[in-house]
Amino acid sequence: MDLTESIGTVIRTTGSWYRILTLEGRVIDCTLRGKIRLKGLKSTNPIAIGDRVTYQWEKKDESGQIISILPRKNYILRKAVKLSSQFHILCANIDQALLIATLEDPFTPLGFIDRFLVSCEAFHIPVVILLNKADKLNTDKLKDKAADYLSIYRNIGYKIELTSGFTAVSAEKIRNLLQGKTSFLGGHSGVGKSTLINLVDPDLQLKTGEISNFSGKGKHTTTFAEMFPLSFGGFVIDAPGFKEMELFDFQRNEISHYFPEMRDRISYCKFNDCTHTEEPGCAIKEAVESGEIAESRYHTYLGMLTENLLNNKI
Ligand SMILES: Nc1nc2c(ncn2[C@@H]2O[C@H](COP(=O)(O)OP(=O)(O)OP(=O)(O)O)[C@@H](O)[C@H]2O)c(=O)[nH]1
Ligand SMILES: [Mg+2]
Ligand SMILES: [Zn+2]
Structure with missing residues (x-):
């Protein structure tokens, strides 16, 4: 029994089967060995397309098992x-x-x-x-x-x-x-x-x-x-299409940092912890009023703030 661990990339995810492209360029199908859980992340799919994984291949019955996920460089979550x-x-x-x-x-x-x-x-x-x-x-x-x-x-x-x-x-x-x-x-x-x-x-x-x-x-x-x-x-x-794009639990004051046009202006707000809603001297609101920040973008920002509040209540 050859139980050496090798590395591959997940190129297809269907239910409990994962197709892997090995470093040698072979394509193999694997299941998951036990439960793989990533620290602090509750996800419906423990392994995602693009994940680099270690796997064991058993020649005898031509079957593979994913053992672990290597650290992710990045990922897109919803x-x-x-x-x-x-x-x-x-x-x-x-x-x-x-x-x-x-x-x-x-x-x-x-x-x-x-x-x-x-x-x-x-x-x-x-x-x-x-x-x-x-x-x-x-x-x-x-x-x-x-x-x-x-x-x-x-x-x-x-x-x-x-x-x-x-x-x-x-x-x-x-x-x-x-x-x-x-x-x-x-x-x-x-x-x-x-x-x-x-x-x-x-x-x-x-x-x-x-x-x-x-x-x-x-x-x-x-x-x-x-x-x-x-x-x-x-x-x-x-990938299959998706209609909703609700996001993960950012800190409230983190959200505006992911809007580049807001990120550039935050330091001009009067208050350090400005949420860019009701506060006086808010550089973001001023930019929305003068048309420098698109209303639609500000609207999305406000929606995300509200969701953030609701999410923190459940
Ligand atoms: N008029 C027009 N129709 C297009 C164009 N591109 C795709 N379509 C049509 O739009 C429909 C959907 O295309 P798909 O490529 O299956 O869409 P998809 O985004 O992969 O959809 P999912 O797999 O369900 O997520 C098909 O009938 C295509 O022929 C385009 O540029 N113009
Ligand atoms: Mg498609
Ligand atoms: Zn502000």
Whole structure:
């Protein structure tokens, strides 16, 4: 019996089975040895896509077991269920996240984008926002809305681009973004995550929603997270869409630090412990009033403060 421990990366998570890419480039399926719990983190998925793990492989019956998780460089977290204390780890050890948003079929609210950005800010994970299905922006109202989205995020230093799942220009743009990196694609169900991956690497042939019966609600075509090697170098993680992006329990006064445009102004608030709500001499509120901070961003901030209060009561 060979019981040496080796290291691998989790590239697929389905229920109790985990697919691992070994250091030697082999792909094997493993179960979990006993219970693996990370200190202080109550998560619904003990092992996430992208995790580096140690495993034991038993040649005799061709079976593997995950023994431990190596420390994570970073991860993206969201609450598994609203106002619960359980988390879901979307992915671990990534170089960047691509957040796919759409204005129609389905509609991605600004608040959802803000929260995703905050979750990534907590670990300094770079995010590129792709405003996808650009071909659907065919009314003045939609065009204006897209322009709003672009300016809100560009003004505070985030990269946001218009894309479409079917054009060569988008393919080129996204290939350049993905090449040589490990990237996570996030967003609501139906925004076109799997379609974009097929666009840049058609050999992958990922399952995508049918155009004919796609209602705009999102049907969860992708049902488990999987990491794919890209033919032009790098790895991409396709995951099931998610609609809510409630975040983990920050300290109250920590939240504004994850909004870059607030972080830069906090030191000008009159009070050290300013929550940027009712206090006089608040630099953040002044910037919102003068239009330097987008109202939508401040609104998300206030929502997160309220959630923080409610969460601390349960
Ligand atoms: N008009 C238009 N439709 C698109 C575009 N990209 C994707 N779609 C369509 O949107 C639907 C959903 O695409 P998917 O790629 O399955 O979406 P997904 O984000 O992977 O969804 P989940 O796997 O459920 O999370 C499909 O019918 C696609 O053909 C686009 O740029 N324009
Ligand atoms: Mg999909
Ligand atoms: Zn303030």
